[in-house]
Amino acid sequence: MKLHISHTTQYLYEWPVSDSVNEIRLTPSTNERQSCYNHAITLEPNASLFTYEDYFGNRVHAFSVNGLHKRLTIRTHMTVVTKDAATPEEQAASVKLTPEEGWAWLSKESVVDRFAEYLLPTEYTQATIEVAAFAGGVEAADGGTVGVYEWLLALSQRIRREFVYDPQATTVKTKASDMIGRKRGVCQDFAHLMTACARSRGIPARYVSGYHFVGDLQGGSADFEQASHAWVEAYVPGLGWSCFDPTNEDPVGERYVKLGHGRDYNDIVPVKGVYRGNGSQTLHVSVDVRKVED
Structure with a gap:
């Protein structure tokens, strides 16, 4: 089965924050049951991504946003082909x-x-x-x-x-x-x-x-x-x-x-991080999984 997945995570801050340091674990594994054909991450505000594998073999993307911002949006898009498993x-x-x-x-x-x-x-x-x-x-x-x-x-x-x-x-x-x-x-x-x-x-x-x-x-x-x-x-x-x-x-x-x-x-944890600032924050997450017809 070929699946396209969109995952959006958005943080809204009551007051401007800075020095936001984050990790993203939203990259599909590649194993005997699934293959990831494409994967993209976009950030608002824009930031450079650094990637590595953690102790458990998960792909991690890390980034920092140093300037003041009241909104942080992380969008991932991926296409994965999966195989059925044994009963x-x-x-x-x-x-x-x-x-x-x-x-x-x-x-x-x-x-x-x-x-x-x-x-x-x-x-x-x-x-x-x-x-x-x-x-x-x-x-x-x-x-x-x-x-x-x-x-x-x-x-x-x-x-x-x-x-x-x-x-x-x-x-x-x-x-x-x-x-x-x-x-x-x-x-x-x-x-x-x-x-x-x-x-x-x-x-x-x-x-x-x-x-x-x-x-x-x-x-x-x-x-x-x-x-x-x-x-x-x-x-x-x-x-x-x-x-x-x-x-x-x-x-x-x-x-x-x-x-x-x-x-x-x-x-x-799909997205986790810390930031410098006061006030409350609001988290919005949306996921869309669709079957792609060949």
């Missing part, structure tokens, strides 16, 4: 390890050392009593030993089944354990909860940011508001990094565009 059944069938072998592999000291950054708790993914209890409730339906991949699928399904998508229920700072009692949240919260639960069971897991194209499923409504999306990649013995979306039923396939990954949201 959950196909992925499960490709795992040649027994359930016991898979869990035993994760417990090896060499594996724990290799994936240490994706196993340790973070600000958003602390292994609290509530998180451990929720993870402990995900078991095989017949009471037997379930494989790592099947357990992750069941965890993702349980989050979708028991939690309501509600943009008003949480904030960008909500932690996984805080969301459990509310039973409501957004994709960021669901991804943090799944990540925290997986790590509590010794499964390396990372937070993924990107886009999910669903515009053609909304009946062509012009009022449909699109947004960035978040999901999870977890390491499955015998399979490697595998994608799970605890928000949507669809497998992570051709409708998904990955921007990057990290330990939690803090590592992959």
